[in-house]
Amino acid sequence: MTSERLWHEFQARIHAWFRTRTDSTTADDLTQETFLRIHQGLGRLRDEDRVAAWVFQIARNVWIDHGRREAARPTTPLQDEPVAQPESASNLNEVVGGWFEGFLNEMPSDQAQAVRLADLQGRKQSELAAELGLSPSGLKSRVQRGRHQLRSMLLECCELERDGSGNVLDYRPRTHAKDCPCCKP
Numbered sequence: 001m002t003s004e005r006l007w008h009e010f011q012a013r014i015h016a017w018f019r020t021r022t023d024s025t026t027a028d029d030l031t032q033e034t035f036l037r038i039h040q041g042l043g044r045l046r047d048e049d050r051v052a053a054w055v056f057q058i059a060r061n062v063w064i065d066h067g068r069r070e071a072a073r074p075t076t077p078l079q080d081e082p083v084a085q086p087e088s089a090s091n092l093n094e095v096v097g098g099w100f101e102g103f104l105n106e107m108p109s110d111q112a113q114a115v116r117l118a119d120l121q122g123r124k125q126s127e128l129a130a131e132l133g134l135s136p137s138g139l140k141s142r143v144q145r146g147r148h149q150l151r152s153m154l155l156e157c158c159e160l161e162r163d164g165s166g167n168v169l170d171y172r173p174r175t176h177a178k179d180c181p182c183c184k185p
Helices: 003-019 024-044 048-072 090-097 100-104 109-120 125-132 136-157
Strands: 158-162 168-173
Touching: 003 024, 003 048, 024 048, 048 168, 090 168, 100 109, 100 136, 109 125, 109 136, 125 136, 136 158
Parallel strands: none
Antiparallel strands: 158 168
């Protein structure tokens, strides 16, 4: 396995992956940094059958390190224009969150209603319990069951890659998933 072979095999995919997260110039830089790390770590590659996973793990680490550098960069209050920041991982949170309504439509109506009102609309559970004629613990149980069901449906449909804070960095539909919200255009 050579650095040149890996470059030819993965450069376009790595660059496209970064390009979905940031501007073209930054994607170029991050792609270069990824392949520098690949070249430096090639001697530590243990399983050539898993080279794609290894390459993309390095790319994810480069992205995370880039985010940390950007977050640590001091801003000057005298700047005339704000500095353009790359898209953050939270933007994929919004994409994945956009699928929730489709999943909620497939859930039992009482659980879906509880999750919609408590989590998506941000209403207080104590107020909702009174409004829906439930005890506070009854509503809390319903919301928890709904969240569990929603999470199960999402993970059955897609494989998610998350950072340490739980932000969605990437997702891939599972091959057996059919007609789930993330697979629909």
